[in-house]
Amino acid sequence: MRGVGWTKLALANVETKLATEYENIRRRQYELISGLLDVLPKVDNLGEDRINQTRDALFHADHPFLIVLVGPFSSGKSSILNALLGETEMLPIGPVPTTDRITILRYGDQPQRMTSGAEVDTLLYPSQLLQKVSLVDTPGLESIFQRHEEITRKFLHRSDVVLLVMLATQAMTARNLEYLQTLREYGKKVILVINQTDLLTGEEAETVREYVIEQSQTHLGFRPDVWLVSAREGLAARQHGELDKSGWKASGLSRIEEYVDDQLNDVERLRQKLQTPLQITRNVTQAALDAVRVNQAALDQYQGISANIEQQLQAQKREQEKIVREIDTEISDHFGAAAMRGSEAIRDLFRFSNALRSLWGGLLELIGLSGLLKRGGRGVVQRAFEARQAFVPFDELPRTVDKLAPRLEGKDVHDVEDLVKYARKEIDNLPDAIRSKVIGSVQPPLKYDRTLLQQVKPDLEAIETEARQVETDRLDQSRRNAMLYLAVFELLLVIFGIVLLGGGSNFLPPDQREIGLLLLIFLIGLGVLALLFMPLRGRLLESAYTNRMLKLQNKYIDTLTRSADKQIDYGLRLRRDAVLPLTRLIDAQTQIQTEQLSKLQSAMQEINSIETALASMGGKRWLPGVRGQ
Numbered sequence: 001m002r003g004v005g006w007t008k009l010a011l012a013n014v015e016t017k018l019a020t021e022y023e024n025i026r027r028r029q030y031e032l033i034s035g036l037l038d039v040l041p042k043v044d045n046l047g048e049d050r051i052n053q054t055r056d057a058l059f060h061a062d063h064p065f066l067i068v069l070v071g072p073f074s075s076g077k078s079s080i081l082n083a084l085l086g087e088t089e090m091l092p093i094g095p096v097p098t099t100d101r102i103t104i105l106r107y108g109d110q111p112q113r114m115t116s117g118a119e120v121d122t123l124l125y126p127s128q129l130l131q132k133v134s135l136v137d138t139p140g141l142e143s144i145f146q147r148h149e150e151i152t153r154k155f156l157h158r159s160d161v162v163l164l165v166m167l168a169t170q171a172m173t174a175r176n177l178e179y180l181q182t183l184r185e186y187g188k189k190v191i192l193v194i195n196q197t198d199l200l201t202g203e204e205a206e207t208v209r210e211y212v213i214e215q216s217q218t219h220l221g222f223r224p225d226v227w228l229v230s231a232r233e234g235l236a237a238r239q240h241g242e243l244d245k246s247g248w249k250a251s252g253l254s255r256i257e258e259y260v261d262d263q264l265n266d267v268e269r270l271r272q273k274l275q276t277p278l279q280i281t282r283n284v285t286q287a288a289l290d291a292v293r294v295n296q297a298a299l300d301q302y303q304g305i306s307a308n309i310e311q312q313l314q315a316q317k318r319e320q321e322k323i324v325r326e327i328d329t330e331i332s333d334h335f336g337a338a339a340m341r342g343s344e345a346i347r348d349l350f351r352f353s354n355a356l357r358s359l360w361g362g363l364l365e366l367i368g369l370s371g372l373l374k375r376g377g378r379g380v381v382q383r384a385f386e387a388r389q390a391f392v393p394f395d396e397l398p399r400t401v402d403k404l405a406p407r408l409e410g411k412d413v414h415d416v417e418d419l420v421k422y423a424r425k426e427i428d429n430l431p432d433a434i435r436s437k438v439i440g441s442v443q444p445p446l447k448y449d450r451t452l453l454q455q456v457k458p459d460l461e462a463i464e465t466e467a468r469q470v471e472t473d474r475l476d477q478s479r480r481n482a483m484l485y486l487a488v489f490e491l492l493l494v495i496f497g498i499v500l501l502g503g504g505s506n507f508l509p510p511d512q513r514e515i516g517l518l519l520l521i522f523l524i525g526l527g528v529l530a531l532l533f534m535p536l537r538g539r540l541l542e543s544a545y546t547n548r549m550l551k552l553q554n555k556y557i558d559t560l561t562r563s564a565d566k567q568i569d570y571g572l573r574l575r576r577d578a579v580l581p582l583t584r585l586i587d588a589q590t591q592i593q594t595e596q597l598s599k600l601q602s603a604m605q606e607i608n609s610i611e612t613a614l615a616s617m618g619g620k621r622w623l624p625g626v627r628g629q
Contacts, residue, residue: 021617022270025610029061029274032606033281039599040284042592044433046291050284057277057284059158063106063134065263065273067256068156069193070183071165072175073140076195076231080165081105081137083234083253085127086243091137103137106130133260160263160273161189163256168196168228171208172215181220191225191259192216197252198230227255267618274614282607289600296593299586302434305426306586309419313575316415317568320408324564327404328557334393334400335553338467339546341390346475346542349384381475391468397556401460404564405453412571416444416578423579434589440581445574452570456563463556467549475541 033054040051060066069077078091091103101119108124115121129135136159156162162183166176171194183190192212197205209226216224229252237247248254263269385391423442427435576583 018267018270018618019264021613022264022274025274025613025617026061028606028610028613029277029281030058032603032610033058033061033277035599036281036285036288036603039596039603040288043288043291043596044295046288050287053280054284056158057280060273060277063104065133065260066136066158066160067133067163067260068136068138068159068161069163069165070138070156070179071140071193072167072170072179075140075165075167075170077137077165079231080193080195080229080234080253081135083231083238083251084129084135084256085125086238087125088235090123090125102139105135105137129257129260132264156183156186156188159188161191161259162186163191163193165193165195168194168200168205168208172212177215177219180216180224184220184222191227194226194228195231197228198233228252229255271614271617274617278607278610278614282604285600285603285607289597289604292593292596292600295589296597298431298434299589299593302430302586303590306583309423309579309583312415312419312422313572316411316575317572320411320568320571323407323411324404324561324568327400327407327564328561330400331397331557331560332553334396335467335549335556337393338390339549339553341388341393342385342545342549343542345381345384345388345390346545348388349381394464394468397460397464398457401457401560404560405450405567408453408564408567408571409448409450412574413444413448415571416575419575419579420444423582427582434585437589438581438585440584442579442581444578448574449570452567453563456559459559460556463552463559467552475545 037051037054037058040046040054069080071077082088082090085105090105101115101121103121103123105123105125107127107130109126110124111126112124113121114124164176164180164183166172170176180190180192194205194208194212197208200208205228209228212226213223216222231251231253233247234251234253237244237251420442427438427442430438
């Protein structure tokens, strides 16, 4: 007895382990297929039938085992289900059609009815039986209820087994034979359930059973399983909250529970149950992968369009930058000419030949008469710069700058028109399925913004003014200071020479008067050398002026170039915006198909992993004599 008890316990453990494996694999299938249903509808050129197949696979994965009850109305389908669940009013029953929707009964911790818009209700109920199987109640199959028959047939292909219910008093009518033939065409396991056998004697019930088998063999050529049941006796066996086991067995409904247990303890049957939706999923996923790869091959051409547009944009940008460089070169030439002429003016002012004039000017500065001798109030430097026309090149700067905006604008408008023509042609060549996804229209902009280069003009004028005025004022002051230094130095030398000549004989002995003469000659030479101070100072000022003009030139060009760069960027935006509907479509399709490919490849890896788990399901069964198939 202890050995028998141990064997039963071991069998229970094996069955529990098998059920756990089955449920884990089923859950992985459900999550896999649910994820695929988010991807598949977005795959171009994947037939709707493939998506419907996947939805069917999801249904199978969501239901561990599915039994569908069909038959004429009032044949007792709902009564049988009520008896199986032990609830007399779980499903409505009556002499007229009471079911116009399919009802799926499945396990739930609390009773709950959920209604969808697809003519299918789901009824959750905490039944031990429903932990093993989902049961389906269907409308009647009578031809007078054509709508009922259509939704019932639509549901049949999802079933694992079909119970064709008929009344004992109307068993195997011509209509029931037709129903049985139709169900067999679905390729489903069909079991005939004869209800209300409580109205017959045992001998009569067996006669009915033999008659049904005979009619099936005669007209359809096969011997069906036939179960004799009584929903009324089944309900009676479940009254008062306790199950009357003998009454339950007598009702015949225990046969359904035993059948479910047999099916769920059969490893090979369970494996086949899981393999069917998995194979459907593999086939659909492979078809989707093939479709995505075909789509990507076609998309390569479209990506070439996008790449071509981008290359054109970069080429056009380089052309715009070349225009700016040409203008910058002209500006550099103007500043260079001004710097050269200004340098010549400075050299004129500080030439050695003008040293005596500079000395005289310095002396006049010392005694304060220079201001009275100025003509027209203008400085000497200003007159020298005007004589050399040092600032005339600056007069060309505004005209040079004004050439930039029209050239950039003309290029922008022309390039945009060319891009629009190209994009429209490519859109017209797209397949209808792709072209229909273009959002917006490819067209040139309605207006052009010219303010970017106009706004910079005050800054450029300020730099030009600084180059014209501030420099000459500073040079004029530097020249006056140089003349003053020269005049003071020469004056000191003269005073020292006069002192030396006038009183030298009183300080030097007669034999050393030659030294005084040499000293006087030295002073005269020093005075002559001092006249070189002006040319040297002029060289320094000329170099400083040239460097300053170079800085102002760079500042001017940088200011203009920054503004021109903004205008170029604006032109590029115009181009991109004009063809955005096309490039946006290509970028979006590229991203979508890349994501689709990644998700489908991951799904295929998961399918392979599930198949491995499925192959080993029930394989490690250590009970002697009990092995997985």
